[in-house]
Amino acid sequence: MSYKRPSFRHPGAAINEIGFHQKDYEGALSTLCAGCGHDSISAAIIQACFELAIPPHRIAKISGIGCSSKTPTYFLANSHGFNSVHGRMPSVATGAVMANRDLTYIGVSGDGDSASIGMGQFAHVVRRNLNMVYIVMNNGCYGLTKGQDSATADVGSVGKAGVPTMFSSIDLAGLALELGADFVARSFSGDKDQLIPLIKAGISHNGFALIDVLSPCVTFNNTKTSTKSYSYVRDHMGSTSIADFVPEKSEITATVAPGESKMIEMHDGSIIELTSLAEGWDPGNRLSAINAIHNANLKGEVLTGLLYIDAKQPSVHQLLNTTLKPLNSLNQDELMPGVELLERINAEFR
Amino acid sequence: MDFSLFFPPDYSCHDSTFVKLKPTDLKDPEYFHKVVDCQYACPAHTPVPEYIRMIALERYDDAYMINWESNVFPGVLGRTCDRPCEPACRRGRIEEKPVAICRLKRVAADLKGDITSRIPRGPFPSNGKKIALIGGGPASLTVARDLAPLGYEIHLFDEQKSGGGFMRSQIPAFRLPEEVLNEEVNYILDMGVHKHFNTYVSSLKEILKQDYDAVFIGTGAPRGKDLPKLDGRWDAKDHVHIGIDWLASVAFEHREKIGKKVIVVGGGNTAMDCCRTARRLGGTDVKVVVRSPFEDMKASAWEIEDAQREDIPILSCHNPKAFVTENGVLKGMMFSRVEAVYDDQGKRKLVPLDEPDVFIEADDVLMAIGQDNAFPWIEKDLGIAFGEWDMPVVNKTTFQSTLPKVFFGGDAAFGPENVITAVAHGHQAAVSIELFCQQMDVHDRPNPLTNLFSQKMGIHEWSYDNAIVDDHRYNVPHANKELSLQNRKLEVELGFDMPTGFKEAQRCLNCDVQTVFQESRCIECDACVDICPTSCITFTTNGDEEDLRHRLTMPALNTTQDLYVSDVLPTMRVMVKDEDVCLHCGLCAERCPTSAWDMQKFLYNVSKASHVCPSAVV
Ligand SMILES: Cc1cc2nc3c(=O)[nH]c(=O)nc-3n(C[C@H](O)[C@H](O)[C@H](O)COP(=O)(O)OP(=O)(O)OC[C@H]3O[C@@H](n4cnc5c(N)ncnc54)[C@H](O)[C@@H]3O)c2cc1C
Ligand SMILES: Cc1ncc(C[n+]2csc(CCOP(=O)(O)OP(=O)(O)O)c2C)c(N)n1
Ligand code: SF4
Ligand code: SF4
Ligand code: SF4
Ligand SMILES: [Mg+2]
Numbered sequence: 001m002s003y004k005r006p007s008f009r010h011p012g013a014a015i016n017e018i019g020f021h022q023k024d025y026e027g028a029l030s031t032l033c034a035g036c037g038h039d040s041i042s043a044a045i046i047q048a049c050f051e052l053a054i055p056p057h058r059i060a061k062i063s064g065i066g067c068s069s070k071t072p073t074y075f076l077a078n079s080h081g082f083n084s085v086h087g088r089m090p091s092v093a094t095g096a097v098m099a100n101r102d103l104t105y106i107g108v109s110g111d112g113d114s115a116s117i118g119m120g121q122f123a124h125v126v127r128r129n130l131n132m133v134y135i136v137m138n139n140g141c142y143g144l145t146k147g148q149d150s151a152t153a154d155v156g157s158v159g160k161a162g163v164p165t166m167f168s169s170i171d172l173a174g175l176a177l178e179l180g181a182d183f184v185a186r187s188f189s190g191d192k193d194q195l196i197p198l199i200k201a202g203i204s205h206n207g208f209a210l211i212d213v214l215s216p217c218v219t220f221n222n223t224k225t226s227t228k229s230y231s232y233v234r235d236h237m238g239s240t241s242i243a244d245f246v247p248e249k250s251e252i253t254a255t256v257a258p259g260e261s262k263m264i265e266m267h268d269g270s271i272i273e274l275t276s277l278a279e280g281w282d283p284g285n286r287l288s289a290i291n292a293i294h295n296a297n298l299k300g301e302v303l304t305g306l307l308y309i310d311a312k313q314p315s316v317h318q319l320l321n322t323t324l325k326p327l328n329s330l331n332q333d334e335l336m337p338g339v340e341l342l343e344r345i346n347a348e349f350r
Numbered sequence: 351m352d353f354s355l356f357f358p359p360d361y362s363c364h365d366s367t368f369v370k371l372k373p374t375d376l377k378d379p380e381y382f383h384k385v386v387d388c389q390y391a392c393p394a395h396t397p398v399p400e401y402i403r404m405i406a407l408e409r410y411d412d413a414y415m416i417n418w419e420s421n422v423f424p425g426v427l428g429r430t431c432d433r434p435c436e437p438a439c440r441r442g443r444i445e446e447k448p449v450a451i452c453r454l455k456r457v458a459a460d461l462k463g464d465i466t467s468r469i470p471r472g473p474f475p476s477n478g479k480k481i482a483l484i485g486g487g488p489a490s491l492t493v494a495r496d497l498a499p500l501g502y503e504i505h506l507f508d509e510q511k512s513g514g515g516f517m518r519s520q521i522p523a524f525r526l527p528e529e530v531l532n533e534e535v536n537y538i539l540d541m542g543v544h545k546h547f548n549t550y551v552s553s554l555k556e557i558l559k560q561d562y563d564a565v566f567i568g569t570g571a572p573r574g575k576d577l578p579k580l581d582g583r584w585d586a587k588d589h590v591h592i593g594i595d596w597l598a599s600v601a602f603e604h605r606e607k608i609g610k611k612v613i614v615v616g617g618g619n620t621a622m623d624c625c626r627t628a629r630r631l632g633g634t635d636v637k638v639v640v641r642s643p644f645e646d647m648k649a650s651a652w653e654i655e656d657a658q659r660e661d662i663p664i665l666s667c668h669n670p671k672a673f674v675t676e677n678g679v680l681k682g683m684m685f686s687r688v689e690a691v692y693d694d695q696g697k698r699k700l701v702p703l704d705e706p707d708v709f710i711e712a713d714d715v716l717m718a719i720g721q722d723n724a725f726p727w728i729e730k731d732l733g734i735a736f737g738e739w740d741m742p743v744v745n746k747t748t749f750q751s752t753l754p755k756v757f758f759g760g761d762a763a764f765g766p767e768n769v770i771t772a773v774a775h776g777h778q779a780a781v782s783i784e785l786f787c788q789q790m791d792v793h794d795r796p797n798p799l800t801n802l803f804s805q806k807m808g809i810h811e812w813s814y815d816n817a818i819v820d821d822h823r824y825n826v827p828h829a830n831k832e833l834s835l836q837n838r839k840l841e842v843e844l845g846f847d848m849p850t851g852f853k854e855a856q857r858c859l860n861c862d863v864q865t866v867f868q869e870s871r872c873i874e875c876d877a878c879v880d881i882c883p884t885s886c887i888t889f890t891t892n893g894d895e896e897d898l899r900h901r902l903t904m905p906a907l908n909t910t911q912d913l914y915v916s917d918v919l920p921t922m923r924v925m926v927k928d929e930d931v932c933l934h935c936g937l938c939a940e941r942c943p944t945s946a947w948d949m950q951k952f953l954y955n956v957s958k959a960s961h962v963c964p965s966a967v968v
Contacts, residue, residue: 001809001810001811001940002810002816002817002935002936002937002940004817005881005883005937006817006818006883006933006935006937007818007820007883008444008445008818008820008883008884008931008933009883009884009885010884010885010904010931011443011444011931012904012905012907013885013904029881030881030941033943034810034877034940034941034942034943035873035875035877035941035942035943035944036877037875039877039880039881039941040875040876040877040880042880043876043879043880189876190874190875190876192876216875218873218875218943222873230873230874230875231873231920234874234920234921
């Protein structure tokens with residue numbers, strides 16, 4: 001078995017605005033099963049970060065436990081990383097985000113990691129609007145521990161073990177909407193044209209961005225009877241719209257007739273351009289998104305695309321008025337403002 | 351809300367009005383043949399990666415025999431081949447330099463053991479046929495090698511005292527030691543060839559009167575060009591030499607000295623051999639003077655480098671104007687300065703410059719300005735048609751002339767080329783002679799022998815070494831310059847030693863191990879697309895070739911390399927692979943969950959005379 005990817009790349013490979021090749025965003029050769037959807041998501045993250053021209057050392061990737069949570073080894077080798085404890089990625093991410101608001105945070109989790117053991121943690125990063133992209137590599141099972149049903153497995157879905165799932169499933173996108181998330185999207189590992197713009201938009205979003213990515217487990221949950229298999233997702237996939245991410249500074253050359261398209265300006269000046277909007281769905285209307293998800297789920301369909309966005313809400317930093325500088329760069333003067341200031345503050349309470 | 355609108359029939363961007371590429375036909379052996387760039391470019395289609403793997407396995411005898419089967423003179427070619435394979439080598443498209451294919455061939459020849467038991471040895475049962483080969487160069491010797499084991503009685507004629515043709519008379523010993531040439535020529539002569547050396551054939555009519563079933567003409571292009579009308583050409587003629595004649599006289603030890611100051615006129619490989627030989631025969635001030643600009647010189651880059659390393663200056667854009675003599679003694683040559691001007695089509699014209707002429711001193715001048723064919727010994731009434739430039743009319747596939755029993759090959763057929771081309775011609779002419787003598791149609795060529803078989807050994811295990819090394823091309827060491835300039839027989843290049851040979855062999859990308867795609871197995875998971883280091887694979891809707899080439903992950907701009915296109919997949923897309931920079935690393939197949947990709951070794955052997963009637967082989 002190969003343990004190393006050859007170091008040669010296509011001689012015509014581009015460099016991005018800051019002089020890096022896509023290769024500079026890659027990681028080690030994956031040890032996941034051949035054909036695992038998670039590897040495609042890793043490839044999408046690599047491409048998104050390359051195209052956004054984020055300096056690799058300004059990114060932190062944080063994960064929990066699971067095949068999905070192993071993937072940060074397979075991308076962004078030149079970035080910061082913390083492979084934490086099962087279900088505890090949100091806590092570690094919270095600490096990191098509080099300590100340094102200048103980095104780009106990519107949280108990677110699985111459906112087991114987020115919807116079972118980490119459910120409580122998940123809920124709280126959502127409601128706090130922590131600045132991060134939270135990517136769930138959702139395969140409907142515990143891949144790493146040999147494929148037990150997870151909490152996102154649909155009732156009646158039958159994986160390799162051969163026993164239909166008995167309990168009703170948790171829809172993480174729906175739940176995030178209920179909990180007040182301002183950026184909620186769903187995608188499929190096998191559709192990079194859709195996934196990459198969504199990751200870019202999620203990274204640009206000020207606050208918490210959830211992307212629930214269906215990511216078939218080829219080994220334990222890619223049976224004909226599973227609702228998380230490649231063929232099921234492909235056959236039942238629909239989308240709210242086609243999202244295109246237009247980075248800040250670039251000229252917008254949309255040719256779509258008004259009404260068919262919508263431009264959403266992000267906090268950093270970049271734009272999400274949505275075209276072919278599904279009728280009755282409004283990306284800025286939380287209720288229409290919740291409705292759309294429920295209706296799709298009822299029909300056994302998989303609704304993908306950007307589900308809801310509100311780019312104007314304050315993130316955790318604005319809510320808490322956190323310091324602009326990374327904690328490790330604060331000097332003594334800033335940390336100990338002196339007796340005079342203390343006196344003044346105390347005086348306010350007298 | 352009408353939610354059915356959320357679910358448009360996806361992937362239906364497939365437009366049926368498009369002209370679509372047909373799925374690649376893998377039954378056509380030429381498809382994969384073309385992927386093996388080096389083998390495809392080699393005139394004799396030597397299975398290059400196969401022998402390079404043998405070298406890496408230290409199986410030098412096998413590496414040698416693979417070469418011997420295809421190109422007959424591995425030891426000679428490993429030192430002197432024009433190596434058209436190297437500019438074609440894929441490695442040169444992904445990093446700076448190609449694999450040192452040619453020098454690896456020498457490794458096989460140098461490090462092999464005694465392989466005589468693997469060379470066919472007579473006496474062979476006779477097939478009752480008798481043929482004459484005129485000229486003893488690589489073309490004729492190849493015909494002899496292919497036909498002797500089939501039972502032909504072979505008569506080889508050459509005016510020289512031994513076989514090898516220009517390999518012996520022209521290629522200097524410091525590039526090709528005599529022992530190496532003798533060994534490989536003798537493998538053939540020892541098959542029972544009747545040798546008629548020191549025999550100049552002065553009449554083809556006489557040959558045709560004898561009872562030969564077929565005649566092969568491999569007499570090369572033996573006439574060196576002259577400048578007969580140049581001022582002073584004949585005033586000191588003992589010191590003005592035709593390059594190839596002079597080289598032959600050195601090779602056959604009729605000449606051991608040259609003056610101190612030497613001008614070599616010409617810019618091809620012959621000029622390089624002349625100047626370097628002159629350096630070894632007493633020339634201390636040897637100059638190459640060429641009409642064209644330096645960049646346009648015909649000599650191979652490595653031959654020019656070797657000459658320069660021996661302190662031989664090359665003066666370009668100097669047009670010969672006159673030989674300067676005093677009282678019948680050569681003093682030097684006068685040159686006028688020219689400049690190259692290129693028109694819109696890139697066609698070159700040499701325009702005289704308004705500058706004073708340049709005088710260069712010389713005791714001797716060697717003229718290396720090209721060779722011509724010459725067939726004064728072929729009577730014009732034999733039924734052999736001659737066309738443009740007095741060249742015989744020869745069929746490019748069968749090598750048959752307009753007189754059915756007479757065949758041409760090597761430099762005699764279409765003008766001066768090189769050894770490997772002469773060998774390739776020899777193989778095909780032998781096929782024709784066998785067909786002709788068996789009363790079969792010479793145009794009905796036997797198919798190449800091909801084979802395609804999986805390299806899979808375990809779930810992620812291949813029977814070839816699929817890891818890709820980063821090493822840059824290794825340089826061959828050279829002998830001490832002072833010593834080699836004193837001895838014209840001392841070989842300059844020393845060849846790779848065993849460890850370096852191994853490391854250079856590892857640079858080969860195994861382009862004959864093909865990526866074979868089976869669409870019925872593919873679940874379109876994208877794993878192969880994601881893993882491919884050089885972005886070769888794309889799943890997309892079909893289109894016409896021009897359109898598809900631009901829609902791939904990396905645009906496929908090298909149109910000399912084919913696209914591999916699958917049949918339609920369940921999502922209505924097709925798999926398109928650009929073969930251009932595939933590393934044959936096997937990762938696509940390792941990461942494919944369903945083995946839709948497999949790595950399969952493709953062997954391609956050019957048809958030989960022995961394939962015409964397989965039962966005739968002993
Ligand atoms: C100086 C020089 C250096 C070269 N170096 C290289 C090199 O490094 N690598 C390379 O690949 N190629 C090289 N070549 C080219 C190469 O030698 C020829 O292309 C090749 O040898 C052609 O082979 P052939 O079988 O057609 O004929 P030749 O090798 O030319 O052999 C023809 C033989 O026929 C004999 N002959 C001709 N007429 C008659 C007759 N009427 N009767 C009897 N005998 C006759 C000649 O004496 C000669 O021995 C070089 C050529 C020259 C001139
Ligand atoms: C505290 C704790 N409990 C249980 C486990 C065992 N365990 C490891 S991975 C895993 C489930 C992973 O599932 P998921 O997050 O969906 O990842 P996947 O492997 O499917 O990508 C479990 C239960 C653990 N490592 N730690
Ligand atoms: S890498 Fe090896 S097989 Fe590929 S073209 Fe070069 S020599 Fe031939
Ligand atoms: S063998 Fe497969 S993975 Fe490797 S370069 Fe070729 S197509 Fe890409
Ligand atoms: S890895 Fe195999 S199954 Fe997956 S897309 Fe490639 S060929 Fe198809
Ligand atoms: Mg899982």
